[in-house]
Amino acid sequence: TATPKTARINDQLITLRPKETVLQAALRSGIDFPNSCRVGGCATCKCRLVEGEVKELTETGYLLSAQELAQGYILACQSVPKTHVRIDVELAKHAARRTVAGRVVARHAVTHDITRLAVQLDEPLDYRAGQFTELAFEQLPGVVRSYSFATPADGSGVVGFYIRKVPGGQLSSFVHDHDVRGLSVRLRGPAGDFWLRDGDAPLVLIAGGSGLPPILAMLQQAASVGDTRPVTLLFGAREERDLYALDQIEALQATWRGSFRFVPVLSEASSNASWTGKRGRVVDELPALLPPNAHAYLCGPPAMVDAAVTVLMANGISQEHVHFDRFTTRA
Ligand code: FES
Structure with missing residues (x-):
């Protein structure tokens, strides 16, 4: 049998099992490697391939900037080593x-x-x-x-x-x-690396279903330190009965020191005649509401997040200003 391949992660040498990703091997070896979605959707596991070759399981280019790609950055959860590899990764942020x-x-x-x-x-x-x-x-x-x-x-x-x-x-x-x-x-x-970055740019936040709570937590935190950035908050739900935390949103709107727009959008409101708000897909409302040079924060099911990322990019928002938490629901 062939000798097992190895990987050096920062200073630690580990062995690799066949078909294992860099992330799987690192976690199995007890390294607290940064990770979140483990499906190539969040870039938390971003690291630099300093030596060797990997096979990428999915197209990861859209999560990494051209500069990062040129510098050899890869996503550990999507990279299976083809040779011995050496990986540099910032472990401190997960300490x-x-x-x-x-x-x-x-x-x-x-x-x-x-x-x-x-x-x-x-x-x-x-x-x-x-x-x-x-x-x-x-x-x-x-x-x-x-x-x-x-x-x-x-x-x-x-x-x-x-x-x-x-x-x-x-x-x-x-x-x-x-x-x-x-x-x-x-x-x-x-x-996870989903949190509100400092800055002056207008904020667009999009929540789908149970993706609202982390976004509200971010806004509450920002409100408590007197953030003044203009906010546009879109909340996509199925029916009126799926809307929640409206009292918290109202309280935020009342205390926020800049402008604060809240737009709920129902995808299945047709059966509910009393709804006078927006209907359809939340991402379809995005182009009309998007301030120029906005910084975007998205949290919801993968399909919604991916659609929103596409719309944001098509409208000139640069990738480094789009942050998301794409949650996969496990039964
Ligand atoms: Fe690898 Fe999310 S953990 S991209």
Whole structure:
């Protein structure tokens, strides 16, 4: 048998199994390699290939700038080494990820399929509004799911999550069907590179379905420090009964120091005659509302995020100003 291929990740030498990606091999070897979506959609696993060759599983060029591509940047989750490789990666940005235990202290039905939980952690966890964490219930061994923090970190150790019931979803059904108050949970986080960057450019934020909470957390954080950038917030949902957190949006609108437009768009409003707002796909509203040189933040299902990225690029927004969290729902 051939000797196994190896990879050097920064200073650490690891062995590679056949067909393994750089990310899989690194994580298996205990390296806290930055990652988030693991499907080539977020660029969190971006790293530099310094030596060797990889086979790329998907077209990753649209997530990396021409300059990055020229410098040998790759996405670790989409790269299978063909030879020995040497990889340089910035590990520091994930150093804050840790495991904290806690207890569910509140549970509210927000819509027919979304439940909001509040969790009191044993010790506060530092994170940036927009990031997510892994969540596990002691009562559901082996079931770990990722959820965005629904509020900015405030040092109190109380964190919130909006959990949408997924058909057949073990954790989401458990939370939806049972009074989980008092139960023990474990968080491992924070993760993801979705947070609001500093700047002066107008902001366009697009949320699809259960992608709204991290975007609201970002805006609440920004409001608390007196951000004045003009905001356009688009929220795509199916029907009127799928809209939620409207009170929080109103409160934001009232306190935001710059202009604040909120545009809800319903994709299946036809059965509901009372709806007088926008109908259709949220991305179709984008061109008419897009301020020049906007910086965009997108959170929602992959199809929505990808469509929005395409529209933004077609309208001259440069890739470095488009940030997104493309969540995949795992049952
Ligand atoms: Fe590789 Fe998201 S983890 S692109």
